[in-house]
Amino acid sequence: MIRLLMIILLLLPAQALAAGGSVNWWDKSATTTLPDAGKVSVYDGSALKTITGSNLKANVIDAIKAPSSQVIGIQPAPTAGAYERKFEVKDKDGSIKMYINASGTVVIAGQLVLGSTPVPLAVSSVSPANGATAQSIIAYPTVTFNKGVDLSISTMYILGNSTAPVVGDTPAAWKIPATLAYGTTYTLKVVKNSITQTDGETTSSCGTTMTDVSGVCQSTFTTATLGxxxxxxxxxxxxxxxxxxxxxxxxxxxxxxxxxxxxxxxxxxxxxxxxxxxxxxxxxxxxxxxxxxxxxxxxxxxxxxxxxxxxxxxxxxxxxxxxxxxxxxxxxxxxxxxxxxxxxxxxxx
Missing domain, CATH: 2.60.40 (Immunoglobulin-like)
Structure with missing residues (x-):
């Protein structure tokens, strides 16, 4: 797998991959350019496949440079976000070992968590629970995700309330310190498709604790009356x-x-x-x-x-x-x- 990674990196020219301040992993003394007549043999666990240098460069390098309909260069529309993956290398278990984002930056999996795969964003839990009643007015609504995120009033809010979310005990837990009223039903919303995922992942879900309504995770709760x-x-x-x-x-x-x-x-x-x-x-x-x-x-x-x-x-x-x-x-x-x-x-x- 390491050999495959090195070969792939050798193929990516600096002008196609350079991003401000990033390390030029391909600019090492021990590296050489793969000539058009050169070949790369890859064993995928079931068969040995050989790719020529010219085909590899045409299918990979050109796909990275600009949006392409080539199968090997599948990518979302340019407006889909700065962290969409344009090219990725996975091992036989499906773990992403390297990917290139839309801005051309190369990210090695080891720079995140060695051998890890960027996980799709998902809501792990919400408090108060969806549909909960008789809730305390001082229990701030909290949404916990399966990984750290960065939120704002535009991506997490209580309907009709202007209180912005703040990060909780961890970067994955966010709460809204709003002043709530007694005996009132509130709707908590998370615009999951607008949350930037800095690990290269692009998909997201509301999990099982919130309801997905056209890309917006929703849950409701009602506060208790005071007696x-x-x-x-x-x-x-x-x-x-x-x-x-x-x-x-x-x-x-x-x-x-x-x-x-x-x-x-x-x-x-x-x-x-x-x-x-x-x-x-x-x-x-x-x-x-x-x-x-x-x-x-x-x-x-x-x-x-x-x-x-x-x-x-x-x-x-x-x-x-x-x-x-x-x-x-x-x-x-x-x-x-x-x-x-x-x-x-x-x-x-």
Missing amino acids: ISSVNPAAGATSVAGTDGAAFTTVPSTTFSTHALLAAGAGSFTCSSSYYNGSSWINDTTPGDYTSSDNLTYTLDSMIYHKSYDASHLTTYTCDIVKSIGLTSCAAGTSDTGSTCRWTFTTAL
Whole structure:
């Protein structure tokens, strides 16, 4: 095979193969030009074939110089892309050992992965999965290919969204860091036929994870609606224990049904108290800053516990979650005020 490669390279004149900055593999002291009367014998595993120098040059060299209808010079139309292979040499197992692209650059397989064949582009996986429902709004849509690619907003996008894709953990994984809405169906598109493959391959597919629609890989997913799974202390709870004037033993919190995006200090989650100090009622509004480690459960980190004065003067806490964060309904014991989901609890004597 190595001998065949060397012979082929000897036949390719510099003016036909030269590309800016490329190594002149054929310009070595040990090489000679194959004369027209010379012959090349190739054993393809089943028969010995002999090709004369003149025929080889006519069938190969001329085919490389310009688009040709010759069988040995099959190539795509000039507009098909800069990385279309115009000529290639394969071994008996079908692995490409050398190819020449449309610009005339010689690429040796060993310069990529020794003995490898440039693989057709394919989508390996997509997340969320095609047809998935109840998806988190913070799970960025991601497409993983079977090899590294270079994408842009024109080749990978969410329909109706202008967020450009960015490379993920590897050059083969790309995600779209878009701000998504609750309860919405999105269509993710990958224009596979417009993705340049720098390893010389020209074909592509959507694999089995996306649907091919006229050369565009498509998948859809629907985000979850936002609800409240639970609140703590529970709505309507009484005799909630704690130390008067100190931080809450169990800090008031709310857990959502899916990822919620609350900004600290923005007032999306507040609690206030009304307590009796022995002479008058005091209204203490303590919005606090809420924290979360998973975007599901949010806690207030600056709440002060006020115990109930007596059975006739119970300290009541009122907590509100603003519906404008995307809540479509109130649940888990909370009441709908129109603008918030609200619940109350009282502290122990």
